[in-house]
Amino acid sequence: MNQVVQFQPAVENYGQRSLTAADVRAQVNLMQDVMKEVMQDGTHYGTIPGTKSKSLYKAGAEKLMATFRLAGDPEVEDLSRDGEVHYRVKVRLTSMSGAFIGAGIGECSSQEDKYAWRLAVCPEEFDATPENRRRVKFSKYQGKVEQKKQVRTNPADVANTILKMAKKRGQVDAVITCTAASDLFTQDIEDLPEEVIAEIVGQQRAKPAAVAVQQATPQDSPERDAAIAECKAAAAKGTEHFRSFWTDFPANDRALVRDRMQDFKDTAASADQMLEDAK
Structure with missing residues (x-):
C-alpha cells in the first residue's frame, strides 16, 4: 500500500521550539529523496575522484532552495x-x-589562476605578449608533464x-549551512586548481581496461578523432553540459581522450564566460 507523505513544512514553521529527532530525520530524508529522484550526478552535484564527499553545484543549491522554499538576497x-x-x-536566505x-x-578574484x-591563441600571440604578461605553465597528467603557453587575461x-x-559560492555556502547538509555535500572542491585537487585526493590509477584501450588505439585513429570531436562539441556548451555529457560517455571512449581533458575544460570555461557575458 502506498504511504501518504506529508508535504515538508517551511523551515520557519517550526517556530521557536527545538527540532525533534523526527523533524531532523524528515529533513534529511527529504534531501535524500530529492537527490535520488530529482538531482542528477554531474549536473546538480558531483563527486571528485578519490573523495567520498559530494560537491554541491549551483544548480543543486537552487533545487534545495526550491525544496525548502528559500529565497536568496545577495x-x-x-x-x-x-x-x-x-x-x-x-547571501542571506529567507523564508x-x-x-x-x-x-x-x-x-x-581575477587573481585566481x-x-x-588563458591559453595563447597561437604561438605568435605568445611571442608578441610582454614577458611579464605571459608564462609557460607546467602540469602533470597520468605521469606525463605538459607545457602550456598562457597569457594574462584582461x-x-x-x-x-x-x-x-x-555569488554562487556564497549561495552554495548558505544552502549547505541553512539546510544542515554538510554531511551530504561539500563545496568549492571543483573550484580548486587541478594540482591542488590531485594533492588532496592523490593520483588515481587508471583502470586496466582503460589502459588496454589506450595502448591498443593509435593516437591518430578514427575512433579517437570521433571521441575528441564529441567531447569538444559538448565542452563548447559549457561546464555543466560537459559534466553531464562526460557522465554518460562510454568508458572506452573516455580512455581514448583522457589526455585531452584539460583542453576540454579550457573550452568549457571559455563557453561559460561567453554565456555569462551574454546575460
Missing part, C-alpha cells in the same frame, strides 16, 4: 583594486514570509564572471 562587497576585480558576496534563516559567504591566465573581460562566481 549583498555585494567590492574589494577591487588596480589590476584586480575582486568581490565578496554574502517565503521574509523571515531570516541564515547566510553564507563567497569570494572570487584560472581567471588570471580583468575587465572576466568581471561579470567573477561577480557571478562569488
Whole structure:
C-alpha cells in the first residue's frame, strides 16, 4: 500500500521550539529523496575522484532552495583594486514570509589562476605578449608533464564572471549551512586548481581496461578523432553540459581522450564566460 507523505513544512514553521529527532530525520530524508529522484550526478552535484564527499553545484543549491522554499538576497562587497576585480558576496536566505534563516559567504578574484591566465591563441600571440604578461605553465597528467603557453587575461573581460562566481559560492555556502547538509555535500572542491585537487585526493590509477584501450588505439585513429570531436562539441556548451555529457560517455571512449581533458575544460570555461557575458 502506498504511504501518504506529508508535504515538508517551511523551515520557519517550526517556530521557536527545538527540532525533534523526527523533524531532523524528515529533513534529511527529504534531501535524500530529492537527490535520488530529482538531482542528477554531474549536473546538480558531483563527486571528485578519490573523495567520498559530494560537491554541491549551483544548480543543486537552487533545487534545495526550491525544496525548502528559500529565497536568496545577495549583498555585494567590492574589494577591487588596480589590476584586480575582486568581490565578496554574502547571501542571506529567507523564508517565503521574509523571515531570516541564515547566510553564507563567497569570494572570487581575477587573481585566481584560472581567471588570471588563458591559453595563447597561437604561438605568435605568445611571442608578441610582454614577458611579464605571459608564462609557460607546467602540469602533470597520468605521469606525463605538459607545457602550456598562457597569457594574462584582461580583468575587465572576466568581471561579470567573477561577480557571478562569488555569488554562487556564497549561495552554495548558505544552502549547505541553512539546510544542515554538510554531511551530504561539500563545496568549492571543483573550484580548486587541478594540482591542488590531485594533492588532496592523490593520483588515481587508471583502470586496466582503460589502459588496454589506450595502448591498443593509435593516437591518430578514427575512433579517437570521433571521441575528441564529441567531447569538444559538448565542452563548447559549457561546464555543466560537459559534466553531464562526460557522465554518460562510454568508458572506452573516455580512455581514448583522457589526455585531452584539460583542453576540454579550457573550452568549457571559455563557453561559460561567453554565456555569462551574454546575460
